[in-house]
Amino acid sequence: MKVLISGAxxxxxxxxxxxxRHGITPTVVERAPAIRPGGQAIDVRGAxxxxxxxxxxxxxxxxxxxxMRGSSMVDSDGNELWRSTEFAPSSGRFDSxxxxxxxxxxxALLAAHTAGVDHRFGDSIxxxxxxxxxxxxxxxxxxxxRFDLVVGADGLHSGVRRLAFGETPLQHLGSYVAVFTAGNVLGLDDWQVWVRSDSAGAGI
Ligand SMILES: Cc1cc2nc3c(=O)[nH]c(=O)nc-3n(C[C@H](O)[C@H](O)[C@H](O)COP(=O)(O)OP(=O)(O)OC[C@H]3O[C@@H](n4cnc5c(N)ncnc54)[C@H](O)[C@@H]3O)c2cc1C
Incomplete structure (x- = not known):
């Protein structure tokens, strides 16, 4: 069976x-020129x-x-509203x-685990x-x-889904997130600080 997976x-x-593992060696096509670095945290939980x-x-x-050792929330003037050494909003309870x-x-772990799979970087369907x-x-x-099966694993704005099913409207919920690397100006040590402004929530 020839399987094509979009997204690495x-x-x-x-x-x-x-x-x-089940005897099928798929082809993986990835739009980026290599496995993409960066991104935020991923929680591995449940199934x-x-x-x-x-x-x-x-x-x-x-x-x-x-x-993480803990998390706290401050208001826009830097006053601490609460702190916890038991959980962080991004990852849940530390004792789970x-x-x-x-x-x-x-x-990186998954890529090393799938060495030998035919990866086609810098291309897309x-x-x-x-x-x-x-x-x-x-x-x-x-x-x-020609493939027997094509699988879309190309994210929230999946190109495969659009090609196979047409435009599927996503409902925008009015939130925006920006993730970037910055110097440790707050002197944080495995600690999350969330900043709550009066009009909307924002986090670090
Ligand atoms: C700011 C932020 C914070 C997050 N925080 C958490 C968290 O705390 N905990 C948590 O569990 N999850 C978190 N997530 C969610 C997590 O990142 C996603 O659930 C996860 O990355 C989904 O993996 P995926 O393989 O389905 O898709 P993605 O990681 O989106 O990967 C899709 C891949 O497909 C490629 N691609 C896209 N289009 C094409 C195309 N047309 N052709 C070929 N390749 C294509 C992309 O380059 C990418 O490599 C966060 C996400 C964001 C944005």
Missing amino acids: SVAGPALAWWLR ALTVVERMGLLEPVRAARTR DDVELLREDLT ASLRQDDTGVDVQFAGGDRE
């Missing part, structure tokens, strides 16, 4: 690993813990955990089995034409190939 972040490589354990990755995933780790640490026996895929880079 979390879902794509995880599926590639499981397919290989995801079981999946990671069955993939033999629980130990390295646990070793990469963020190890859940693991919070940086997205790029998880994707331009068009899909499905018939009763398979899917003809036209890649943006010019290649054309």
Whole structure:
């Protein structure tokens, strides 16, 4: 069976690993020129813990955990409204089995675990034409190939979903998030500070 997976972040490589385990070596196409670094934290909890354990990755995933010590919330003048050494809003309770780790640490582990899978970086699916026996895929880079199955693991704004099902409206909830790296000007040590302004919430 020839399977094409679009997206090499979390879902794509995880599926590639499981397919290989069942005797299918998929192709993974990723728009970026390499596995993308960066991103925020990912929580591995619930069913995801079981999946990671069955993939033999629980130990390295646990070793990469963020190890937050606590969190606090301040108002826009810097006055502390509350603090907790028991939980952080991003990751939940510290005494649970859940693991919070940086997205790029998880994707690096998954990428190492799927070495040998045919990765096509810097390319994407331009068009899909499905018939009763398979899917003809036209890649943006010019290649054309036929697959038995195409899987969209290309994120919230999935290109595969748009090509297969047309525009599916996302409901915007009025929130915006910006994530970037900054110097440790607040002197934080594995500690989250959330800033609550009068009009809306904002976090670090
Ligand atoms: C600011 C922020 C904070 C977050 N915090 C948390 C958190 O604290 N805990 C938590 O559990 N989760 C968190 N998340 C969510 C988490 O990042 C996602 O759930 C997770 O990354 C989803 O993985 P994915 O593999 O489905 O898709 P994505 O990580 O979105 O990856 C999609 C991949 O597909 C590629 N791609 C996109 N379009 C195409 C295309 N047309 N062709 C080929 N490739 C394509 C992209 O380059 C990317 O590599 C956060 C997300 C954000 C944005």
